[in-house]
Amino acid sequence: MHQARTIAAAGSNFTVYFSTLYNGTMRPYGKFHIPYQRIRLLTRMALMIRSSAIHAAGCYTTSRIRKGSRVAEYTGHPMTKEEADKRYENSLVTYLFGLGDGSMVIDGHSMTMFVNHSCDSNCETEEIDGRVFITAIRDIKAGEEITYDYCLYDGGDDDANCNCGSISCRRTMYSAKELKSRKKNARLAGKKSAERSKRASKR
């Protein structure tokens, strides 16, 4: 778990390391003359994983986040959709984030893979040059769970039911577009099977 922390202090110069909310990785933030209290403040900027009422584990912020701020980057191994389908053929759980036209995906491998879906989310995702960022769409209080709308579009026979508990819950994590096409496909399949049974009864 990427917990923000202060690593080294030399004289009055502190080398401050903290996991930036931006990409969740530890990196040196330079040498500062900063009072200890200020470091405490900096190091409180972090995300943490703990159990969630929505689903299993969730990602929480330990500090307040302003609307419009970048919260984290969805990082992991990029791979083709075919590669991912092959690799996770028998897996019930995957953390694949589709890029562009969907032919490439990011196989989530950081804290952001624990961010749960909500139909009334406090964040949204945006893709910029093949990278995916999670951005706050409203002010988020310290301690709140970070969520975004998964807008699932691929999942085979999986119902992908939603348990987010919001008033506006649509009971599924599929996008409105995907639901429409699934309904259409189900209608077509129904018609085809009706035609088949008609043909069968004529015989």
Ligand SMILES: [Zn+2]
């Ligand atoms: Zn929901």
